[in-house]
Amino acid sequence: MVRQAHQGDIIVGLDVGTTKICTVVGELSEAGVEIHAVGTSASTGLRKGVVVNIESTVESIKNAVNEAKSLTGFEINTVYVGITGGHIKGFNSYGAVGVRGKEVTYMDVDRVIDSAKAVYVPLDREVLHVIPTGYIxxxxxxxxxxxxxxxxRLEANVHIVTGAVTSVQNLLKCCEKAGLDVIDIVFEPLASAEAILTDDEKELGVAIVDIGGGTTDIILYKDGWLRHVSVLAIGGNHFTNDIAVGLRIPVSEAERLKKSFGSAATSMASDSEEIEIIQAGHERKVPRRCLLEIIQPRTEELLDLIKNELLSCSGYDIASSGMVFTGGGSLLNGLDRIAEVILGLPVRIGFPENIKRCEKSIHNPIYATGVGLVLYGFTTVSNRKFYHDTFAGIVGKMKGWVKEIFR
Ligand SMILES: Nc1ncnc2c1ncn2[C@@H]1O[C@H](COP(=O)(O)OP(=O)(O)OP(=O)(O)O)[C@@H](O)[C@H]1O
Ligand SMILES: [Mg+2]
Structure with missing residues (x-):
């Protein structure tokens, strides 16, 4: 019998990334969340985290979903989908309501969040999240x-995350064309945080740096609350492209060299080390140091951009426990050590952890967002039992627009 993956005990996360699309199927059991399967497919329709080709993105989504379907035997119709890109911005807002000297109810909390939402948002932007960051x-x-x-008197501070309406609609359109109903759209590092952070880190203060193929997403937590979000339009693909240009080799070979022999600094290669480049069926040898001489300046550039971002948002005061690097780009050999030196904070690599059972292959930073989307889904489903608006997704409203515009 085909089981239905729906909003109850089974949740599906769809991570539409710049380099790969993955579908993660999770089930809530008594022990916790079990990940049953991950379906992956190469992604060719995105640039810097944003959909630029609907047809190829739809194809990749279908492939990733079909793989997950055949691995689990579940029928997959509904998903929590991740979004990123340089268009995502965050800002703080504030709301207040009277509670007439009585006990504060879930409805009062909904009302105060609602009042914090009442801010001007330009017509070309859509609110993705309104996240409480403390009550007074x-x-x-x-x-x-x-x-x-x-x-x-109940007051609430909130952090509002917005995205460009067109980018959100294009992503929804792809899911719709792939036959999927989107329950919610989640800013990707918020999902990753669910999978890789401990409660202690969120409490003490931590920065997540999710280095994907097209973007590097940064979010900060302190006292258990979200403090800041930002997206840098640079990721692992920029390293690969530099290698391809610098060594005059195809991008696929540059990617292989980066993953197999790359390191963040030239000092990580000895003078005698050589690597083999395969090009047009021929092999040639180059010193490994040549590869690292291309990677090191990119690494320094990325880390400098991260440092500037931290300085601009008081990140050094917030991230007292250090930084957690995740996403495929964090797998670059030696990146964590160089990052500690340049950023002056402890760095660890974030693997998906907060799950009870899963296949070994899922224990990889490239799946942090996908697994996190599943965990985010379960948390939201349980919160919605109490709150009507605060944890309501934006998708209902957006879907109407998508139908209108793409009719
Ligand atoms: N071992 C490795 N060493 C260096 N880089 C790696 C390694 N493994 C993966 N990467 C890089 O990680 C990137 C892909 O990471 P990830 O799967 O997190 O991105 P994505 O989710 O598809 O993209 P985005 O989140 O930017 O939309 C690629 O640039 C890839 O080259
Ligand atoms: Mg990603």
Whole structure:
């Protein structure tokens, strides 16, 4: 019998990345979330995290979903989909409501979040997330969950994440054409955070740096709350392209060399080391140091950009416990060590962890977003039992627009 993957005990995450699309199927059991399977497919229709070719993206989504279907035997119709790209921006907002000296209810929390949402957002942008970052009850701040407390005035600080309407619509359109119903669109590093961070890190203060193929996404947490989001339009593909140009080889060979022999700094190769380049059926040898001389400046450039971003958002005050690098780009040999030196903070690589059972192959930073989307889905489903608006996705509204525009 074909089982139905729906919103209850089975959740499917769809990570539409610049280099690969993956479908992660998770089930909530008594022990926790089990990941049943991951279907992957090469992605060719995105640039820097944004859909630029609908047809090829739809094809890749279908392939990734079909693989997951055949591995699990589940019918997959609904997904939580990830989004990224340089168009994503975040800003803080604030709302306040009266609670008339009674116990604060879930409805009051919905109302205060609603009032914090009442800010001007340009017509070409859509609100993706309104994330509470702290409640204040009668002047007392630092309240995590005001429900059940007694007070007169409830205030909420929120972080609002927005994206370009066209990019969001194109992503929804691809999912729709691939026969999928999108339950929610999630900014990718928020999903990754669910899979790789510990509660202690979120509490103490931490920065996630998700280095994908096309973008590097940065988010910061402190006191358990989200503090900042940003996206840099540079990722692992830029390293590969530099290698292809520098060594005059095809991109596929440059990618192989980067993964097999690449390192973040030239000091990581000895003078005598040589690597073999395969080009048009011929082999030639070059010193490994030549490869690292191309990679090192890109690494330094990326780390400098990350440092500037941290400096611009008080990131060094926020990320007291250090940084967690994830995404495929974090697998570059020695990157964590160089990052510690340049950024001056402890760095660890984030693998998907917060799951009970999974295949070994999923234990890879490239799956942090996909696994995180599943975990995000389960958390949202349980929160929605209490809150109507605060955890409601934007998708219902957007889907209507997609139908209108692409009719
Ligand atoms: N061992 C490795 N060493 C260096 N780079 C690697 C390694 N493995 C993967 N990468 C790089 O990681 C990148 C892909 O990472 P990932 O799968 O997280 O990206 P994505 O999700 O498809 O893209 P994005 O999130 O930017 O849309 C590629 O640029 C790839 O070359
Ligand atoms: Mg990614």
């Amino acid at each position: 009850l009668d002047g007392q701040n630092g309240i995590r969950d005001p429900v059940g407390m007694v007070g007169v």
